Amino acid sequence: MEFECRRCHRSVKINAQRFEVFERMHYVCFHYEFEHGEFDVDEECTARGCPSASLAGGRDQVIETARSLALEAATGAAWTNAELHEYLDAFAAWLADSHGYYLNRRTVPPGNGWKVVNDALKAATVYE
Numbered sequence: 276m277e278f279e280c281r282r283c284h285r286s287v288k289i290n291a292q293r294f295e296v297f298e299r300m301h302y303v304c305f306h307y308e309f310e311h312g313e314f315d316v317d318e319e320c321t322a323r324g325c326p327s328a329s330l331a332g333g334r335d336q337v338i339e340t341a342r343s344l345a346l347e348a349a350t351g352a353a354w355t356n357a358e359l360h361e362y363l364d365a366f367a368a369w370l371a372d373s374h375g376y377y378l379n380r381r382t383v384p385p386g387n388g389w390k391v392v393n394d395a396l397k398a399a400t401v402y403e
C-alpha cells in the first residue's frame with residue numbers, strides 16, 4: 276500500500292503505520308503544519324522533538340559543560356563516578372538508556388543531539 280503525504284505529495288514510508296495519526300502526512304510535515312506555529316521553519320519552536328532543533332546548535336553549551344565538569348573533577352568533586360573509567364562507563368550507559376530517562380520525565384527526547392550529549396555529560400557523574 277502506497278501512502279502519499281497530502282502536504283508535500285511525496286511518498287510516506289517510515290511512518291506509514293501512523294499515516295492516519297499524522298492526518299495523512301509525514302510526521303515532519305504534520306509538525307510544520309500544526310505544531311511549529313509562527314516560528315521560522317529553520318528555527319526550533321517550543322514543541323518538544325521539533326525537527327528544526329537539530330539546526331539550533333548547542334555545541335557551545337557542551338563545551339561549557341565539559342569545562343565546568345573538568346574544573347569540578349580537578350577540585351575533588353564527590354562524584355559517584357569519580358574515576359575516569361567509571362565516568363565513561365556511566366556516560367555510555369546513560370546514553371544507551373536516554374530514551375527511558377526522558378520518558379520517565381514525561382518528556383520527548385530532544386531533537387537536538389547536542390542537548391542529549393550535554394545531559395549525558397552531567398548525568399554520568401552520578402548515573403549508576
Ligand SMILES: [Zn+2]
Binds near residue numbers: 280281283284304
Ligand atoms: Zn510530507
Ligand SMILES: [Zn+2]
Binds near residue numbers: 306
Ligand atoms: Zn517546530
